Amino acid sequence: MANLTLVQAINLALIQEMEQDDRVLVLGEDVGINGGVFRVTEGLHKRFGGHRVVDSPLAESGIIGTAVGLAMGGLRPVAEIQFEGFLGPAYDQICTHAARMRTRTRGGLTVPLTVRVPVGGGIHAPELHSDSPEAIYTHTPGLKVVMPSSPYDAKGLLVSAIRDPDPVIFFEPKRIYRAFREEVPEDEYTVPIGEARIVREGSEMTMVSWGASVIHCMNAIEASGRDIELIDLRTICPLDIDTVVTSVRKTARAVIVHEAPLTCGIGSELSARIMEHCFLDLESPVQRVAGFDVIMPYYKLELDYLPDADRIGKAIEETAAY
Amino acid sequence: MANLTLVQAINLALIQEMEQDDRVLVLGEDVGINGGVFRVTEGLHKRFGGHRVVDSPLAESGIIGTAVGLAMGGLRPVAEIQFEGFLGPAYDQICTHAARMRTRTRGGLTVPLTVRVPVGGGIHAPELHSDSPEAIYTHTPGLKVVMPSSPYDAKGLLVSAIRDPDPVIFFEPKRIYRAFREEVPEDEYTVPIGEARIVREGSEMTMVSWGASVIHCMNAIEASGRDIELIDLRTICPLDIDTVVTSVRKTARAVIVHEAPLTCGIGSELSARIMEHCFLDLESPVQRVAGFDVIMPYYKLELDYLPDADRIGKAIEETAAY
Amino acid sequence: MPISSVFETKIERISILDHDGSFDESLGKGLIPDQDAVALYRHMMLCRQFDEIAFKLQRSGRMGTYPENRGQEATSLGAAYVLEKSDWLVTCYRENAGLFWRGLPMEKILLHWMGDERGNQIDPDLHITPLAIPIGTQMLHAVGLAWADKYRGEKSISCTFFGDGATSEGDFHEAMNFAANLEIPTIFFCQNNGWAISVPTKLQCSAPTIAQRALAYGMRTIQVDGNDIFAVVKAVRDAADHARKTSQPSFIEATTYRLGDHTTADDARRYRDSDEVEKWNQQEPMIRLRKYLEQRDLWDESRQSEMLAKAEKVVAEVVKNAEEIEDPIQTDMFDSMYASIPENLKAQRRTMRTTSLGQDPSQLPTPNTARA
Amino acid sequence: MPISSVFETKIERISILDHDGSFDESLGKGLIPDQDAVALYRHMMLCRQFDEIAFKLQRSGRMGTYPENRGQEATSLGAAYVLEKSDWLVTCYRENAGLFWRGLPMEKILLHWMGDERGNQIDPDLHITPLAIPIGTQMLHAVGLAWADKYRGEKSISCTFFGDGATSEGDFHEAMNFAANLEIPTIFFCQNNGWAISVPTKLQCSAPTIAQRALAYGMRTIQVDGNDIFAVVKAVRDAADHARKTSQPSFIEATTYRLGDHTTADDARRYRDSDEVEKWNQQEPMIRLRKYLEQRDLWDESRQSEMLAKAEKVVAEVVKNAEEIEDPIQTDMFDSMYASIPENLKAQRRTMRTTSLGQDPSQLPTPNTARA
Numbered sequence A, B: 001m002a003n004l005t006l007v008q009a010i011n012l013a014l015i016q017e018m019e020q021d022d023r024v025l026v027l028g029e030d031v032g033i034n035g036g037v038f039r040v041t042e043g044l045h046k047r048f049g050g051h052r053v054v055d056s057p058l059a060e061s062g063i064i065g066t067a068v069g070l071a072m073g074g075l076r077p078v079a080e081i082q083f084e085g086f087l088g089p090a091y092d093q094i095c096t097h098a099a100r101m102r103t104r105t106r107g108g109l110t111v112p113l114t115v116r117v118p119v120g121g122g123i124h125a126p127e128l129h130s131d132s133p134e135a136i137y138t139h140t141p142g143l144k145v146v147m148p149s150s151p152y153d154a155k156g157l158l159v160s161a162i163r164d165p166d167p168v169i170f171f172e173p174k175r176i177y178r179a180f181r182e183e184v185p186e187d188e189y190t191v192p193i194g195e196a197r198i199v200r201e202g203s204e205m206t207m208v209s210w211g212a213s214v215i216h217c218m219n220a221i222e223a224s225g226r227d228i229e230l231i232d233l234r235t236i237c238p239l240d241i242d243t244v245v246t247s248v249r250k251t252a253r254a255v256i257v258h259e260a261p262l263t264c265g266i267g268s269e270l271s272a273r274i275m276e277h278c279f280l281d282l283e284s285p286v287q288r289v290a291g292f293d294v295i296m297p298y299y300k301l302e303l304d305y306l307p308d309a310d311r312i313g314k315a316i317e318e319t320a321a322y
Numbered sequence C, D: 001m002p003i004s005s006v007f008e009t010k011i012e013r014i015s016i017l018d019h020d021g022s023f024d025e026s027l028g029k030g031l032i033p034d035q036d037a038v039a040l041y042r043h044m045m046l047c048r049q050f051d052e053i054a055f056k057l058q059r060s061g062r063m064g065t066y067p068e069n070r071g072q073e074a075t076s077l078g079a080a081y082v083l084e085k086s087d088w089l090v091t092c093y094r095e096n097a098g099l100f101w102r103g104l105p106m107e108k109i110l111l112h113w114m115g116d117e118r119g120n121q122i123d124p125d126l127h128i129t130p131l132a133i134p135i136g137t138q139m140l141h142a143v144g145l146a147w148a149d150k151y152r153g154e155k156s157i158s159c160t161f162f163g164d165g166a167t168s169e170g171d172f173h174e175a176m177n178f179a180a181n182l183e184i185p186t187i188f189f190c191q192n193n194g195w196a197i198s199v200p201t202k203l204q205c206s207a208p209t210i211a212q213r214a215l216a217y218g219m220r221t222i223q224v225d226g227n228d229i230f231a232v233v234k235a236v237r238d239a240a241d242h243a244r245k246t247s248q249p250s251f252i253e254a255t256t257y258r259l260g261d262h263t264t265a266d267d268a269r270r271y272r273d274s275d276e277v278e279k280w281n282q283q284e285p286m287i288r289l290r291k292y293l294e295q296r297d298l299w300d301e302s303r304q305s306e307m308l309a310k311a312e313k314v315v316a317e318v319v320k321n322a323e324e325i326e327d328p329i330q331t332d333m334f335d336s337m338y339a340s341i342p343e344n345l346k347a348q349r350r351t352m353r354t355t356s357l358g359q360d361p362s363q364l365p366t367p368n369t370a371r372a
Ligand SMILES: Cc1ncc(C[n+]2csc(CCOP(=O)(O)OP(=O)(O)O)c2C)c(N)n1
Pocket: B029, B058, B082, B086, B089, C094, C133, C134, C135, C136, C162, C163, C164, C165, C166, C167, C193, C195, C196, C197, C258, C262
């Protein structure tokens, strides 16, 4: 056991998977000698050499496109995109090829690729360094989408992602990269992709969130003094709808919290499914606390954009009072 | 009045807008002498010359990126992307720049750009020629997203799109490009962006759809013999939620139909909003009839993927019986 | 020194077997042994026959859109002839000749255009990727595939094919740049056939050659007569040797011409002169190879008609196989989405024909849920 | 002819004012009148002061991430000096010197890095686009902007700035290709400062020069000493004349060096030698321009300290203005999303601090809806 930040837990997962599987290599901008702009790949270049830790040219489509080829060729590439705002140039290679190769070839060629991407707001970064595009990749069949909210889950999920035979977009909530530490086993373990985690049990209401927002949910729940069940999705696609539905059947009320804009966010899918599966159980409409339907503002206003304990608390009261 | 197909109606709108506004120019792959692969720009090159009808290099990011510049520079570019499957390479320029320029510059620079894109399945086309990515662009604040289902609306909405001071993604359902004709005024008229159309009134149930699916909805409704209200969104973003909510408050039941995959599709947003606004009115859960969460299959199976009158009919009965 | 020179270069063009049948012995001698030259010509005849029948299948409504390959046989075939079976062929959609030479069953290509993913289910030992529909995107995969082999210390390389139009896409640039900077042994093979649908090459590349695109990366580059299989063979052999020796990429621009429409959905008369087509009809790769063989008594009219009959028979059989394959089952669309199907996809799969999708039985009230 | 030459070229490099102060009269004479040379030097001093203070603002927590411009002043400044105010400057984030010369109020740049969109709200008459954060994407806008002017028959052109790293992006390629093929008068100005964060130029472009990227498009291209404002002025003037005369684009590679870290979030000691930095410190643009001026009695120590004092005062005032601006109001994030705000955004705007977002009052039951 070690007391690690989220960055350190991911770094450890990378080292351990590279140690135990030759096919794993890391590529991306500044991931080599510099150890990545968030230092997530710190020490890897020294340990494994430039052959396995590759500073790529500044070209996201190139990173993902060659990684698709590497994966089709039998390796297990872990590509880093420096910020979620720079996934855009790689969108086409991800959605047109990584997501489609297995079904296109009816299993003949597959893409066991992991794409690591820092995500989300709250660190006073420049434009395009604070977005939350998880719904975009969830709407694209053929991908898996993961977003841990703790060091323990981050390590276990990243190991699962690297070993997964299909492409996984692994979003790392940068706001909590170093926000807190947690006991993380040094031994090998995995957290399965596709299983939500009940962070705390409760009977009055269900709250669903993921990534950095989970912390705000906890704070809001504590401030409310209510008996609320909090679910951290951990994996966004495939959605562990059973855990959510079981909870809402019990509590009859639900609030969903995420950073991305409201419209067509993951919250809309969750809300629709909860209604479809728990129609007769629901005592109040499912509420969504999300980013507004605006471009994530520059940092002077970012905290006014992001859901916080205050807004979540309002949703709790509104939902309870309905 | 002329009896026109959807292709002809769009062609007419382009001609009329180009005639009356010098700032309007058309660019894209094969839009010139060839008149576009669907012949939507037929005759434009001859009429307006290569100066205003420009065959671009084969590069979608280039098309949209230069069009963003043209628009910032005071023109009204209408860019064609040959098929929705090739929007991917332009995703970044659309979402990173077209959608953001106005708010980034607090109104200093704007992007009055129209992006015309054939969309959807059902024409036995090759891979990547049959998708429905409207939710992707709806989740991106700063864009408007339009999809007409008739020649009349197509002409009126395209004129609105071209005159709109903000970027509009104008999806053209290729399956009905020539499927039927309709009386279309030759005189100038507009259909406002952001207003849904009640295709037929009804009291038993509300059905919401857009694009080529509207026809299947009509067929299913007729086959059902039930008194169903059908709403054609026409504009997907901004969503005319008032029209939908007013209808569901009246009917208490709703079915949504679209071609795109279920998860995080527009159906999820509609379903969530209906529940939020009509919670106490709903007699049954809102149902979504959509593409499955799989890659749009090659054409031997495409009709098994696409929602059809049969599947819509089942949803009608299930919803009525709930 | 106020003005100095920091870079100088020139680009060469190779042509060995001209369209009038004249042959340059200095470069061409021994390049292709006689029996191979015959085999290549026979293969071209087979491919031409396939192309004609595929076109007719589309016209008679038995197949979807099809891109004719006619006139471009020498390019991918020359490359496939030179390369090892362990080398990757990463193609677009006008490389039937090379793919068939490598060993791809001909019905696979028909199945693809018949709207059937099984056309892309390819024996992995063939080292072939599926036809690439999104233009310009597959070169990056070729770089990744060769990189994977290099990573493992294998000597295999990759060769990727694309058109003149494809060189306008950003992904082309990124692929070239990755290969050059990371020293990946990929051969970039551009088939400049003069057109990208209706857009002439000069609107994709106003430079005098496409070959010079490679100068941007300091990459070895050459232009060849792409209707001359000898020139193609020489260029690919040089590039492959170079790649295996140095692990460096190369670029080849092969000038050729698509004699047919872009695809069966196109009508090329709308945008190009019949004179131009006529000129290229004289210069296409088969006539000149036949002249070459006949001049050396390796071919004659009787072998020609014998081979034609054989090609007709083979292709008829291929069509039969492609058309007789059982229909895919509806649930096939789910089965290759992931290595193992997630629960909610399983539910969609299970209920796809019995419910509306929305109303999966699992969403119905559970027994212990009372109706309000 | 089996082997012929289809393309030949060479690329030149210009250098006029060397780092030791030696000056080539043959090229440099009359290029920049004396009073302008003084003005340019004074402007550089102002920019250097701004840069230092901006850095300190970040370090003391009064501003977010900031990319130092130090060492690269001659490039954008030389270009802005040559170009007309009606020509577009389409920049990245190390072109403060050029932007300020054009007339951008200095507080705009501070506001930008203080996380305030008002920093990008620029007087349209300045013909400046906002700093581009996504690398490599802005060149396409420059092409569109110059195209729009050409479309209207105006003589304006655009000049776009980007780094060595940016030339690896696909959008760079597409912008170059569009400009060349469609004949758009854009100057592509690459500031090759040796690094893209921690990645050295040779990993972005293994070719001997970046200038040769332009050969791919048959585009006019040149390399200049980017720390020599005379060389920059000459190259830009030639390119601009050419653009106005022929409507053709040009490429300029200016070799320079970023003397500081990539941004305040970076620590360049992790990946580069102090020797290298030391060498470039000797070659930076201001020392040599000062030598030039002093040799001609246009500058001396007293003018230096006078200007320094002035720069300090000006920049202090700028900081004050930027810091004293009233905070943006929360609802600002809605107001520039569209020319007119759609209804559902209005609702979000109206309720942003009073409800949870989900529960807009409009979703509450209407009076005539009975609770079940
Ligand atoms: C990304 C993308 N954009 C557009 C298309 C539509 N399209 C199909 S083929 C083609 C032209 C290709 O030209 P070229 O690369 O020269 O190949 P050729 O067909 O001439 O062999 C176009 C524009 C596509 N398939 N993919």
